[in-house]
Amino acid sequence: MSTPSLLILPGDGIGPEVMTEVRKIIDWFGAKRDLAFDVTEDLVGGAAYDAHGAPLSDETMEKAQQADAVLLGAVGGPKYDVLDFSLKPERGLLRLRKEMDLYANLRPAQCFDALADFSSLKRDVVAGLDIMIVRELTSGSYFGEPRGIFTEGNERVGINTQRYTESEIARVARSAFELAKRRGNKVCSMEKANVMESGVLWREVVQKVHDEEYPDVELSHMYADAGGMQLCRWPKQFDVIVTDNLFGDLLSDVAAMLTGSLGMLPSASLGAPMANGRPKALYEPVHGSAPDIAGQGKANPIACILSFAMALRYSFDEGAEADRLEKAVESVLADGKRTADLMQAEGGTPVSTSEMGDAIVAAL
Amino acid sequence: MSTPSLLILPGDGIGPEVMTEVRKIIDWFGAKRDLAFDVTEDLVGGAAYDAHGAPLSDETMEKAQQADAVLLGAVGGPKYDVLDFSLKPERGLLRLRKEMDLYANLRPAQCFDALADFSSLKRDVVAGLDIMIVRELTSGSYFGEPRGIFTEGNERVGINTQRYTESEIARVARSAFELAKRRGNKVCSMEKANVMESGVLWREVVQKVHDEEYPDVELSHMYADAGGMQLCRWPKQFDVIVTDNLFGDLLSDVAAMLTGSLGMLPSASLGAPMANGRPKALYEPVHGSAPDIAGQGKANPIACILSFAMALRYSFDEGAEADRLEKAVESVLADGKRTADLMQAEGGTPVSTSEMGDAIVAAL
Ligand SMILES: CC(C)[C@H](C(=O)O)[C@@H](O)C(=O)O
Numbered sequence A, B: 001m002s003t004p005s006l007l008i009l010p011g012d013g014i015g016p017e018v019m020t021e022v023r024k025i026i027d028w029f030g031a032k033r034d035l036a037f038d039v040t041e042d043l044v045g046g047a048a049y050d051a052h053g054a055p056l057s058d059e060t061m062e063k064a065q066q067a068d069a070v071l072l073g074a075v076g077g078p079k080y081d082v083l084d085f086s087l088k089p090e091r092g093l094l095r096l097r098k099e100m101d102l103y104a105n106l107r108p109a110q111c112f113d114a115l116a117d118f119s120s121l122k123r124d125v126v127a128g129l130d131i132m133i134v135r136e137l138t139s140g141s142y143f144g145e146p147r148g149i150f151t152e153g154n155e156r157v158g159i160n161t162q163r164y165t166e167s168e169i170a171r172v173a174r175s176a177f178e179l180a181k182r183r184g185n186k187v188c189s190m191e192k193a194n195v196m197e198s199g200v201l202w203r204e205v206v207q208k209v210h211d212e213e214y215p216d217v218e219l220s221h222m223y224a225d226a227g228g229m230q231l232c233r234w235p236k237q238f239d240v241i242v243t244d245n246l247f248g249d250l251l252s253d254v255a256a257m258l259t260g261s262l263g264m265l266p267s268a269s270l271g272a273p274m275a276n277g278r279p280k281a282l283y284e285p286v287h288g289s290a291p292d293i294a295g296q297g298k299a300n301p302i303a304c305i306l307s308f309a310m311a312l313r314y315s316f317d318e319g320a321e322a323d324r325l326e327k328a329v330e331s332v333l334a335d336g337k338r339t340a341d342l343m344q345a346e347g348g349t350p351v352s353t354s355e356m357g358d359a360i361v362a363a364l
């Protein structure tokens, strides 16, 4: 088999500096584990706008379609706030998700033992937490038509459309059930079926996929507002959560923050299998571009490094190598090494972005 | 001035039993403070469906339109899950909100000192917390057209429409700024302007109302997902939060749960002033109908009692009497009296729903 290709899109803010550390990891796997990748770098977000006048060029889009996997840093920054909606950095990311049809966004919310005290929640509520949020990523209010700002009578009206077809719901439900089978065998589906018809259809289709294809997985349904509450009250009641694009945006961020490990959390966005059997895939940290600390060596590269671990697992079928990388990260944390975002009263050894990357390579 | 009228809609589940306790409080104010109300009771939700085949009858709707204030318990229960969408208990509540045009939903998220340890968050994160979420309540994804489940090709599609006009945004923004002036003078507005055009318009209009009418109030904007994160991380950074109907549903529930005081939190839904100068108004606890504990004397009546305190303040201009009632509640809590939902390791004196009501009357 030919060397798999990896498209790297560092993006804006701390994106480039965390990606520099990921490159060290990639190089290590090439040199020491005979796992070479054909790596190309390109622009996305504000960086792409600065170079081409658009947050994602057609050329880059095409490269992403061809790549075996895409690894993205982060997009956005105050500098681009003045841009028109269609030119904003976020549109580059949304175009990738939509055109690659990456419908299943996997967001693990995991609490790292060494960081449990860092959460604003009590230790026993979050210690050992390991849930997986599966967020639908290519439809719903993010993409539904009609959308825009229109004039109606003598005033303007802002419109977006929440819109889900049965097949869109069924395919992301399948992703959730498949994951659950390899984890705690439990799925909780969240919507507002008490208020929104799109939620009624969502609930019905998830139930049907369950009954027909995954009767042995435990399925429950929860209203999304109650789901938010329960995430804050006792998150360990969940294993896999499946929800739509907009609810998933909020709920996965809340879940991520609860763990206290925000700078640590990766994500995978997966689509249908390509000709070579690999799913279309984009991997990115859950955190944003953090323009306030960009370029100061303060960023935590771990979320992006663990996103590469997810790529090893989900795109390249290298689960054992992914485990190896995750263990290396854990051992560096257990050693007390901490980037600025992880420094706490009780101490630890402060390290810079690149020192953290080097430490993880050393631990490998 | 004639005796003000109060329409009481106990609803389903624990609604009737908590309302029984509120009636004791109302009677006390009539007998001891010369604050008499002309009280009528009627049905809403599942109870109304059982009696009339609809979750709110036209007669009850008309009574609500005429009342000086409406006090609602809770709606919903598993018994009604099989009903068609249009007959569900929730539709009764939504009809009240929409036809009374109650656009500003005030949801205080307050942490009661005696209950700070009850939160899943660390004590210092929530102790003393006092924020006010102002949720738009009559528009957005809850009511926008088109909506429903349609057939498209050979499959069904579920559609709801997020829709906000400039004037809908402006009036709820004004409610938020007015409240902020009487509190910490700070408003944070939340939307997804990076993804949704309705959010772009929301942000622009809130900013304009601020600049033209409330330049002295401190205004910030936050994406709703980041807002959810910040609520979990350090909620005390907020004073007043203003957001749309759907985001408000989720964010206010998350905020309520954080306080550890869920069974304690009231809400007010306010519309435009009526001929008598009072706003159209509906008051209800934030908690739901809790069918699992209904009829067992376990329910906490405080959220509903504090909803009546909000009625005293916002409908009847009796701020001093509202303070009196709130202080009575605090003193009963300080005394260690606890309904089942408030019982903790450290103890307290267990009381039933009606014992809690009696204790508050005694404290008055
Ligand atoms: C950057 C933004 C467009 C994005 C989203 O809203 O999906 C982000 O919040 C996320 O969750 O990945």
Ligand SMILES: CC(C)[C@H](C(=O)O)[C@@H](O)C(=O)O
Binding pocket: A194, A195, A225, B090, B093, B094, B249
């Ligand atoms: C009961 C339900 C219709 C309601 C809503 O979604 O608005 C509730 O969750 C609330 O927040 O008041």
